[in-house]
Structure formats: C-alpha cells, structure tokens
Amino acid sequence: MEKREVIYRHSGAVRLTHWVNALVLLVLLMSGLQIFNAHPALYLGSKSDFERPVMAMGAVQDGERVKGVTTVFGHAFDTTGAFGLAGDAENGYEDRGFPWWSTLPGHRDLATGRRWHFFFAWLFLFNGLAYLLWSLASGHLRRDLAPSGKELKHIGASIWEHVRLKFPTGEEAKRYNVLQKLAYLLVALILLPLMLLTGLAMSPGMDAAFPFLLDMFGGRQSARTIHFIAASGIVIFVVVHLVMVLISGVWNNLRSMITGRYVIAPAEDKP
Amino acid sequence: MSGERRLDRRGFLARGLAAASAALLGGCEDLSDQPWVRRVLDSAETLTHVTQRALLSPEALAREYSEADLSRDFKANGSTDPEDPDYVTHAKNGFADWKLVVGGLVEEPLELSLAEIRAMPSRTQITRHDCVEGWSCIGKWKGVPLSALLEKAKLKQDARYIVFYCADDLGQTGTEADKYYESIGLADAFHAQTILAYEMNDQTLPIPHGAPLRLRVERQLGYKMAKYVMRIEAVDGLASIRGGRGGFWEDLGYEWYAGI
Numbered sequence: 394m395e396k397r398e399v400i401y402r403h404s405g406a407v408r409l410t411h412w413v414n415a416l417v418l419l420v421l422l423m424s425g426l427q428i429f430n431a432h433p434a435l436y437l438g439s440k441s442d443f444e445r446p447v448m449a450m451g452a453v454q455d456g457e458r459v460k461g462v463t464t465v466f467g468h469a470f471d472t473t474g475a476f477g478l479a480g481d482a483e484n485g486y487e488d489r490g491f492p493w494w495s496t497l498p499g500h501r502d503l504a505t506g507r508r509w510h511f512f513f514a515w516l517f518l519f520n521g522l523a524y525l526l527w528s529l530a531s532g533h534l535r536r537d538l539a540p541s542g543k544e545l546k547h548i549g550a551s552i553w554e555h556v557r558l559k560f561p562t563g564e565e566a567k568r569y570n571v572l573q574k575l576a577y578l579l580v581a582l583i584l585l586p587l588m589l590l591t592g593l594a595m596s597p598g599m600d601a602a603f604p605f606l607l608d609m610f611g612g613r614q615s616a617r618t619i620h621f622i623a624a625s626g627i628v629i630f631v632v633v634h635l636v637m638v639l640i641s642g643v644w645n646n647l648r649s650m651i652t653g654r655y656v657i658a659p660a661e662d663k664p
Numbered sequence: 665m666s667g668e669r670r671l672d673r674r675g676f677l678a679r680g681l682a683a684a685s686a687a688l689l690g691g692c693e694d695l696s697d698q699p700w701v702r703r704v705l706d707s708a709e710t711l712t713h714v715t716q717r718a719l720l721s722p723e724a725l726a727r728e729y730s731e732a733d734l735s736r737d738f739k740a741n742g743s744t745d746p747e748d749p750d751y752v753t754h755a756k757n758g759f760a761d762w763k764l765v766v767g768g769l770v771e772e773p774l775e776l777s778l779a780e781i782r783a784m785p786s787r788t789q790i791t792r793h794d795c796v797e798g799w800s801c802i803g804k805w806k807g808v809p810l811s812a813l814l815e816k817a818k819l820k821q822d823a824r825y826i827v828f829y830c831a832d833d834l835g836q837t838g839t840e841a842d843k844y845y846e847s848i849g850l851a852d853a854f855h856a857q858t859i860l861a862y863e864m865n866d867q868t869l870p871i872p873h874g875a876p877l878r879l880r881v882e883r884q885l886g887y888k889m890a891k892y893v894m895r896i897e898a899v900d901g902l903a904s905i906r907g908g909r910g911g912f913w914e915d916l917g918y919e920w921y922a923g924i
Contacts, residue, residue, distance in 0.1 A: 504917035512708035598923025
C-alpha cells in the first residue's frame, strides 16, 4: 500500500473568499426572495405588461378553495403550499410568492429585505473583486482554473467518470477535473458578475449614469428577469456542488476548504 | 408496516428541517430588530448614495422613451383617492381655487394657482417609473421644472432639502402627522427632469396619479415621487420633521436615497 499523501490544496485567499461568498450569497438569495415577493411576477422589456408576465405567482379562488398558482409563459401550475399561497385553513391563507422559510425576514417586510440585500451586495462586490484580483495576480485563474486544450478534448471521458461517480485518484486528484474547472469558471466569471450587472441595471440612478446597462439586457424588466434566472442558476450550482462535496469525501473536502490540507487517495493499480 | 415507518421518518426529518430553519431564521429575525444590526445594515445606504453621486453627473438624464413605449395600463399605487375634506372640495371644483404654497427658507414665499403654474415654463418627458416593489411603467409627464419654482422663490443660503407635503393620508389614521410627505436634496431638486407634473399622457393629471401636482424625480424610485403635493418647504435639515427620516416610507424603514 502506498503511503497517504497530503497536499496543500486551497490557499488562504481562496478559503476566506469562499466562505465569505457562501454566507453573502445565502443572505442575498433570501433577502432577494423577500424583494421578489413584493411583486412576484417577471416581465420582458423596459416596462411591466401586467397582462402578460413571463412568470407570476399568486393566489386564486377556485370555487370553495384557494389555490396557489404559478404561471410560466401562460401555463398555470397548481403550487399550493410552495409558491403563490401560504398558510392553511386553520390559521388563514396568505397571498405570497416564496414561502416564509426561504425569505429574509420571514414575514413580509420589503424595507428590511432591501437593507439586508444592499448591505450584503456591497460585501459581495468587495469579496468578489478581492477574489478575482488575487486569482489573476497569483496565477490561480491560469494555473488551477483555465482548462487546457487537452482537457477539453477529453471532456467526454470526464463526463462518463462523473456519471459513474468515479473520482480521480493519485496525480489526477491534485488538480480540479475539467468539469469542475468549467463549473467554477461559469459561476465566477459569468453568473456572479451577471448578478451584479443585472442588479445595477435595476437601479434608476445607475441607469442614468450608465445607460448601456439597460441596452445590455434589453430593458429594466428583462434585467430583473435575468437576475432571477441567474440566481436560480447559482442555486442549482450550489446544490450540485454540495452533492459532489458529500459523495467525493465530505470530511476531506471540508478540511481542505478550512485548513487547506487535502488527502490524496493512492492511485489505483492499473493492470 | 415499513411504509408507515418510512413516512414517519420522513415526517420527522421534515419537522427537524423546519425546526432548524426556523431557529436560523428566528436568529436573523431577531438580528433585524437589533438596533446595532440595523445601523450596520443602514450604512450601506450612505455608501450607495455617495457612490452614485460620484458616478452620476448632476446633468445625467434618466432615459427618455418614445410614445410607442407608453404603458397602456400605468399602475396607480399607494393612495389613489384622498379623503381629506379640503382636497375633496378642491377636486370637485377642478382645483380652480386651489393654490400651491412654497415656503420655508425662501426669500419670497409663493402661493400659486394651477393657472399660474401652467403659465410658467414647462418640460415634457416620457420616462420609466420604477416602483420599489419591482415593476416599471412608462408615462408621459408635463409640468413645471421644480428649479423654476425655486428660482422664483429664491432659496436662502442655508436651505439644504426641499420637502413636499401631500393631501393623502396613507397611514389611514386621519391625522395631519400621518399624511404623505417626501423630501429631496438640492442636486435632485435642480435636476432638469425634476418637475411638478400637471399632465400625464397628454391629459390633465388624473386623481389616482396625484392631481393636481405630482413630483417627478426620475433618477430615483417611485415612492420619492410624491402625489397630491399641496405645500413645498425649503429646510436645512429633516430631523425635526415628522418621523425625522425625510418621508412617509422612510419613517417606516425605507431608504431616503432611493437611487437603487
């Protein structure tokens, strides 16, 4: 049996910005859902066409019953209990987009939700800039995240490994695999900056200072819709990320993101 | 039965998760109510205000749209039909005897009829109205630039803010102290697009949208744009007015600087 090798996987800067980002994104998501609930509907273009939302949540009376209904591109889905309607017959119903446990604060309070959102948006900006500048200057971006041409060519093999839930060992395990690299780049360079820009495009002050923000996204209401979709994309990434952390050695992964040290499983003997 | 047991376990897990998230959220709810947390969170408003002021030149205009972009159904939010007896009397009369009062820290206090205001220079603009709730509508506004009124009244040296007192009682308590009011700084007060509108979409401004006069501050959110403006006052500070935060919604926790 080979001796177990411990490498220093994550630098202090990556570890710190990772955990700050995790907390900041959780607060931004939950306060963002509080803000969304103030008008739980999305539109395309500059203005809101109240008759034709792209997506809307609300309560409707269905005979004796009250239902929560989510409409997407004109198709209505009964989402009672999840979206559009909260509460029960005993305690009374409430017309509500996302449920109380997903919003900050839990009760309806747009003013406080905005305070949380904009304070943490500034933290998000400072933390994200620190990460990106450090990644560029230290070579983290080029060395650890940019996939090589060879890796991209073998992306099919990497997908097949993931499908079989087989994770690299030995030398291979010392680097991110190509799917990991692409997922992290997508989030760090596309989705998170997109959140910032679409957020700014919703600000009437920023729109006056930088009118191209409106043209970039096809109007303020489109920017709001893209903000929602990109946030959903980040939620999906986080779910997949957590599942991968859990099934590829949860303690090893957690320790490496806290102390930096990561244990490399010995390479399997090849026949 | 194993099926029942599994359901039980699922129920237990669900209850556990609900309890855990309730504890976490409860913590955050309590946090929101802590004065020091509130002060820390509120500091973001100052940072946003200072940053936007630095990025936003005093002349930069909010985007203006074309007739084709007008909303077919411009949402009327907040008060839509004030019950104040004086207001109702003036509304019945088409505001013919009504007068806008301009006072406070000015050299020449004014009382202007709607006809006199209409005789002043005007500006027409098609702009997007962004509600703090998230929706937007596009409307065409015609009115007198606030700067023209303030130049006529001649602001005193120490004037820093312009306060707008309104006829509507959004707090629904029927007291004078609970009526709508708003305030803006001088940078916004003298901005080219800051007008007191008396026409909307080529019609006399309708009551749901703030007749006889509605403020337009196009680089901020909708709640800054007070409807049913009765009186304008130039002041050197906001702390002694009503809740002390410069507006009806501000006194309830919303940002005074609503550029985001």
